[in-house]
Amino acid sequence: MSATSCFRRGCLFLFLGPVIVGLLLFFLFRLSNDLPDRFVLTVPLGGSLEEMSSARDAFPFSGEGEQLSFQDMLFILDHAAGDRRIETVLLEIGNLQASPAKITELRSAIARVRTRGRKVVAWLHSAEDSDYHLASACDSVIVERGGYLLLDGLKAETLYYTAPLEKLGISFQATQWREYKSGIEPFTRTGASPEYLAQMNALLDAVYSDYTDYVSKRRGISRDSLESVIDNIALVQADKAVKIGLADGIASHWELKRSMARRISGKEPEKAGDLFVSAAAYRESLDWPVKADTDDAVAVITLSGPIVRSVSGAAMASDEGADVGMLRRSLDAALEDKKVKALVLRIDSPGGEALAAADMLQMLDSAAVSKPLVVSMSGIAASGGYMAALAGKTVFTQPLTVTGSIGVYALKPDISALAAKTGLGRDVVTRGRFADANTAFKPLEGEAYRKFDEASGFIYDDFVAKVARSRKMSAAAVDSVAGGRVWTGRQALELGLADSTGGLFDAVREAQRLAKMDVSKKPRILLYPERQPWWQMFFDGGPAAVARSFGAAAIGEAVSPLPAGAMLRMIAIAVRSGRVQMLAAMPGEIIIR
Known part of the structure; x- marks a missing residue:
């Protein structure tokens, strides 16, 4: 046998070896993701709910874990609506900072799950208005034992940087088209313009009306009663929330899972965790993002x-x-x-x-x-x-x-005051009347500003x-x-x-x-x-x-x-x-x- 032939065999092994190992790992991974015949799907909902995951994987050692995006949530709930293995969807809600429109789209997704026969339960960890708004879309609302609802209403906040930046010697010149284009205001004003306040008030009115109308209908209480809680109580202890109809029960995370596992199995479970599947694990078991009926x-x-x-x-x-x-x-x-x-x-x-x-x-x-x-x-x-x-x-x-x-x-930007404070000098040689007009070291004037x-x-x-x-x-x-x-x-x-x-x-x-x-x-x-x-x-x-x-x-x-x-x-x-x-x-x- 020639050395060349041995070498070629070695190359073939070096090529096929990793492929075979990769296939074995893939099938082992798929087997490890086989799901129970009946289970509870647990879905964490918190934070800003970015529309989709980053276009790039996180850097190694960056400390960032894989987080499900808003679109991930929509596709997961769409799958769950038709999955007969799912007995209950458990939404674990806390510190939700999503926009009002995203909350309404999630409400619709939850409604589709419920209409297909799946029970949806919200477990609230010291919830605020956005958390409770979404939870009210579920069949039942459970408040964490020892927790509370902080229903103190809605606010929209804007910070203004003009004064602190001027102390550093930094200012901005701005132009806007037109008066309602308020993006310049944090850099040119120390407070909101009448136009900006009018828009914020209109947005808050729309969101607050939707929030109170939806929650009152879902919870079977009057809107006046809900607004009275917001204006007069705000911090609602768990037992009080159940008493006035804002919640259906109180349980620790462990208690709730044991109760759900008992309902599924019909007996006291030895390992309640075996009947629970995380949203991330569920996603890995699916044809993602949808199970298609056509190749188009x-x-x-x-x-x-x-x-x-x-x-x-x-x-x-x-x-x-x-x-x-x-x-x-x-x-x-x-x-x-x-x-x-x-x-x-x-x-x-x-x-x-x-x-x-x-x-x-x-x-x-x-x-x-x-x-x-x-x-x-x-x-x-x-x-x-x-x-x-x-x-x-x-x-x-x-x-x-x-x-x-x-x-x-x-x-x-204009940093002329900063340059003067720090003693930063500058020498410029130009050709052309406006060659140095856009520098950060001086403001625009006259025709340059026009x-x-x-x-x-x-x-x-x-x-x-x-x-x-x-x-x-x-x-x-x-x-x-x-x-x-x-x-x-x-x-x-x-x-x-x-x-x-x-x-x-x-x-x-x-x-x-x-x-x-x-x-x-x-x-x-x-x-x-x-x-x-x-x-x-x-x-x-x-x-x-x-x-x-x-x-x-x-x-x-x-x-x-x-x-x-x-x-x-x-x-x-x-x-x-x-x-x-x-x-x-x-x-x-x-x-x-």
Whole structure:
């Protein structure tokens, strides 16, 4: 036998060995995920419920665990509705900070589970209004033993950075189109404008009315009684909550699980945990994200977070956001796949860089020529996020989606006072009258400021024209509902800015209909952007890209726990760059607590 032949056999073994081991591990993993014939599905619900998981896996040793996204929750509950093995769905709710629109979409998902014969139980860990709002959609509400309900009403809070920044020697010049475009206010005012207060009050009225109406109907109490609890009691102990009809029972987590296991097995269980399956484990056992009846597919492309040209140089994001390149790659993949018959654009974005949003709309309009495109608005689809929605043949919104905000603002940092305080000198040689006009070391004046303001106006007029063309309205009609005004999804329908009330699955069915697919069959759903391993950055941008992402992640970790963390990131990047930031954005996602 020749040495070459042995060498080739060795190469074959080296190639096949890992493949065989990988297959064995895969089948062992699948076997380990076999589920009981009857079980309780446990679903944790807390935090901000990001629309979808990060486009990249977390860095190793970053300490970040895998968290289920909002879309994960929707697909899991959709599977659970038809799974006869599931005796009960147990929602473990605490510290929920999701937008009102996401809570209403989850309410609908829970209702579908209940109508298919599955019992849904909410277990509340020291709940606040948002937690209780969602829990009221369930068959029963159990409060943690020793816990309470903090039902003190809703609030919307905005921080103003103008005064503290001026103490550091940093200020901003701004221009807005128009008076309701309030994104500049945290940097130019020390308190809210009348226009901003009017919008916040209108939003709070809509959310509070929906909250109190829904809870009172679900719990069988009058709205006046519920409002009396909010205004006069607020902190409701567990036993009091049961007595006045806000809850159905009190139990520790251990007690509740033992009780459920006893009901399933008919006897005192030796290991109650064997009858409980976590949402994460359940997901791994499924055909994900749906069990399809046909090979035809609908591509769901998500724009989540601030809209930016590129996440590496974003003004409003660290390592996250919806960037132009990500959307281009997603559209290319969906358009090239012949099995994909239609597109659904899912939007959960407050907007961002104005020209990046315009680029996205151009790409989406082009894609919609090849395949039907339907838009599904999630918690927020405002400003640049609304601009992207204009590509949809049909636009679905939740009643409490925050949308509209058709307007533009621009911010320019001025650190001349900081430079004077620190003794920082500067020498500049220029050619051209305005060559040094946009520097951060001095304010804009005279004609330079006029050009700065005009640039925002050009983008605003273009935005209005895009809305008029897409929504078949006159420019004057659009301008009357634009100017930065923010609307709920329900109001957007009345104003002609959206087409129908519905969630993600409603948009998928409409996409099927437009593509002339069989709507009685569940299509394959392909989710974009596709998730990439963190090490893919080495191939995309080399070591420098990895270093930038580590730095951005560090900034994000530092400021994300703070209120308006995205705004603080924007301050840091704007000052560092010294450039004018032209934005079609909300001040940030509105989470009403």
